Amino acid sequence: MPRASTPPASAPAAPPAAAPARTLSAPAKALQKLGLTHPVALALHLPLRYEDETRLTPLADVHAGDTAQVEGTVRECKVELRPRRQLVVRLLDEAGDELVLRFVNFYPSHQKSLAVGQVVRVRGEVRHGFFGREMVHPTFKAVVPGAPLAETLTPVYPASAQLPQSYLRKAVAAGLQRANLHEVIPPELVPPGxxxxRDALQVLHHPPPRTALAALEERTHPAWQRLKFEELLAQQLSQWQARLERAARRAPQLLDKPQAEQAHSLSQRLLTVLPFGLTAAQQRVVAEISADLGRAQPMHRLLQGDVGAGKTVVAALAATVAMGAGWQCALMAPTEILAEQHFAKLVQWLEPLGISVAWLSGSRKGKVRQAHLDAIASGQALLVVGTHAVIQADVKFARLGLAIVDEQHRFGVAQRLALRQHLSAPAPDDAGVLEPHLLMMTATPIPRTLAMTHFADLDVSTIDELPPGRTPILTKVFTDARRDDVVARVAEEIERGRQAYWVCPLIEESETLDLQNAQATHEALAAALPQVTVGLLHGRMPAAEKAAVMAEFKEGRMGLLVATTVIEVGVDVPNASLMVIEHAERFGLAQLHQLRGRVGRGAAASVCVLLHTPPLSVSGKARLKAMIETTDGFEIARRDLEIRGPGEFLGERQSGDALLRFADLHEDQALVQRAQAAAKLMWERHPHAAMAQVRRWHGGHLDYLQA
Structure with a gap:
């Protein structure tokens, strides 16, 4: 490893960033708006690209299509009015070759700097003009003859209209010199080479002339690799820190032991009354969860499985372990429809076993709600199912041992933190606070690279097989011009005694998105299919009305259900065999897969039709292509990560969390593995350095990733 760099004793002052707002210049205000208010933030504001101002090209050697820096003397500078008002400058170099500079937008300062006789240095793209070679709107500066050239490539930074590159370059250079960038990682843990x-950042801001620009632009240069490794290591260390902190907390040991008057434990009794058997994958994850619940440290486990893999019954069995041990369980879902689906299933399975189930939602109020609150507080209700209403201040649990969060990525970080804090309770022996075990579920499988990074603080259980009897779903893509054919297919399917969904992305007109709304689509389909009962379901309907519509559809009295994405998860109607998704190009890939999973839940062959309006964007084509080519949720998740990147893929799960800014999970898998191994060794051998690295990247106002 090279020797450590020593920061200069003094550095040029950065432009003011902490002065009162009324004294700030426009560029300084723009710096503040970008969050560039500290030396470290400035040091990590990396260039978008570079310009080579280290050499001059003779005018005789520049050709159309070249981007070059040239120098010459202004021979003529005049304003021409035809074909439109513009400033035309003729430049002559020492060899007598000429170049035309053309400015359609210009100011008096341009004319002053480009006065006849002035020596100027110009950089831009050369093209063929009417009077020969020319540059349109090149960058330029007046120089004295023989002025020295730049010694490094010139960085071009992300900026705004109020933030000139020259001002930003000076600010970044000052921040880079002043930032505390001493080495924190022990040398033996840094990948060789x-x-x-500090040296890496110096190269990234001011690359020497012979630096391979391709390596910089593709982020494969060793300087980029060092920055990515720093970021990935900090993330892995923070995940280790979360695990260590969790290991220090206490949770109730939940062992589902048979009661004296029972022949079997509660979980075993549930298995005997279920109308189906568990798959091998379900049995495996039930064993993993049960082992966690029997420990005195809080479980933080993510249960992932494809649409229809049978996660709900696994959650029910986990709940019986907690309740069989004499503790309460809470199950929280993001929407009332999904929560109601869980509630109906769990009541059907558990009430015959003598388990009282309480229901909480935003729509349940008054005496009925109070009765459920009393049952929860007294411990009479062993299982509580609901929406975010489960974590409201007036909900008091007697002995909560397990919290289950379904579709966890749709809850914000703050909500999950509130769940953990709100549901913790004093230990029976007054020896501190017991935290409930936490089981999170998702039907959006997590790709391996994400599991190693953003979910590394969790234990992951995977249901990787579907229950028997599932029929494969055929996916077809049509343009909106085939709409009438699709409506005819819906009519045929309903005549056969089947049912269908028609999903629309909006419920009211929008000036910015020219989409059919659900009400208009409902009216059009009801008119086109007079013999069919067509229902409407959207998120703004009262809860009772939504429940009535869903009940009518589930009982088969409604042939076609027009709905928004409120049916994305949790809706289980085995007789529904056709799904039509309108404006499919507007949906994310994971959402399309979730919606498709609402059919294919019975014995009938099922079809998902994706209607789209051309032309398709590149990402839109990639999403629809993936839907045609695979029904495997894990492959869908992998492609979704490639298309959207981790920030959008993770959604609300990471609100308030630090997303990767420099590393790319798809391109940098080898670095992820190096960082994972280094993080373990660093916590074991250099815990103070590990804490320093976490603080550097994730702590206080100098958070690298908020720069």
Whole structure:
């Protein structure tokens, strides 16, 4: 490893960033708006690209299509009015070759700097003009003859209209010199061949002339690799820190032991009354969860499985372990429809076993709600199912041992933190606070690279097989011009005694999105299919009305259900065999897969039709192509990560969390593995350095990732 760099004793002052707002210049205000208010933030504001101002090209050697820097003397500078008002400058170099500079937008300062006789240095793209070679709107500056050239490539930074590049370059250079970038990672844990952090940033901001620009632009240069490793290591260390902190907390040991008057434990009794058997994958994850619940440390486990893999029954069995041990269980879902689906299933399975189930939602109020609150507080209700209403201040549990969060990515970080804090309770022996075990479920499988990074603080259980009897779903893509054919297919399917969904993305007109809304689509389909009962379901309907519509559809009295994405998860109607998704190009890939999973839940062959309006974007084509080619949720998740990147893929799960800014999970898998191994060793051998690295990247106002 090279020797550590020593920061200069003094550095040029950065432009003011902490002065009162009324004294700030427009560029300084723009710096504040970008969050560039500290030396470290400035040091990590990396260039978008670079310009080579280290050499001059003779005018005789520049050709159309070249981007070059040239120098010459202004021979003529005049304003021409035809074909439109513009400033035309003729430049002559020492060899007598000429170049035309053309400015359609210009100011008096342009004319002053480009006065006849002035030596100027110009950089831009050369093209063929009417009077020969020319540059349109090149960058330029007046120089004295023989002025020295730049010694490094010139960075071009992400900026705004109020933030000139020259001002930003000076600010970044000052921040880079002043930032505390001393080495934190022990040298033996840094991958060989990578520079020190300060040296890496120096190269990224001011690459020497012979630096391979392709390596910089593709982020494969050793300087980029060092920065990515720093970021990935900090993330892995923070995940280790979360695990260590969790190991220090206490949770109730939940062992589902048979009661004296019972022949079997509660979970075993549930298995005997279920109308189906568990798959091998379900049995495996039930064993993993039960082992966690029997420990005195809080479980933080993610249960992932494809649409229809049978996660709900696994959650029910986990709940019986907690309740069989004499503790309460809470199950929270993001929407009332999904929560109601869980409630109906769990009541059907558990009430015959003598388990009282309480229901909480935003729509349940008054005496009925109070009766459920009393049952929860007294411990009479062993299982509580609901929406975010489960974590409201007036909900008091007698002995909560297990919290289950379904579709966890649709809850924000703050909500999950509130769940953990709100539901913790004093230990029976007054020896502190017991935290409930936490089981999170998702039907959006997590790709391996994400599991190693953003979910590394969780234990992951995977249901990787579907229950027997599932029929494969055929996916077809049509343009909106085939709409009438699709409506005819819906009519045929309903005549056969089947049912269908028609999903629309909006419920009211929008000026910005030219989409059919659900009400208009409902009216049009009801008119086109007079012999069919067509229902409407959207998120703004009262809860009782939504429940009535869903009940009519589930009982088969409604042939076609027009709905928004409120049916995305949790809706289980085995007789529904056709799904039509309108404006499919507007949906995310994971959402399309979730919606498709509402059919194919019975014995009938099922079809999902994706209607779209051309032309398709590149990502839109990729999403629809993936839907045609695979029904495997894990492959869908992998492609979704490629298309959207981790930030959008993770959605609300990471609200308030630090997303990767420099590393790319798809391209940098080898670095992820190196960082994972280094994080373990760093916590074991250098815990103070580990804490320093976490603080550097995730702590206080100098958070790298908020820069």
């Amino acid at each position: 990578l520079p020190l952090l």
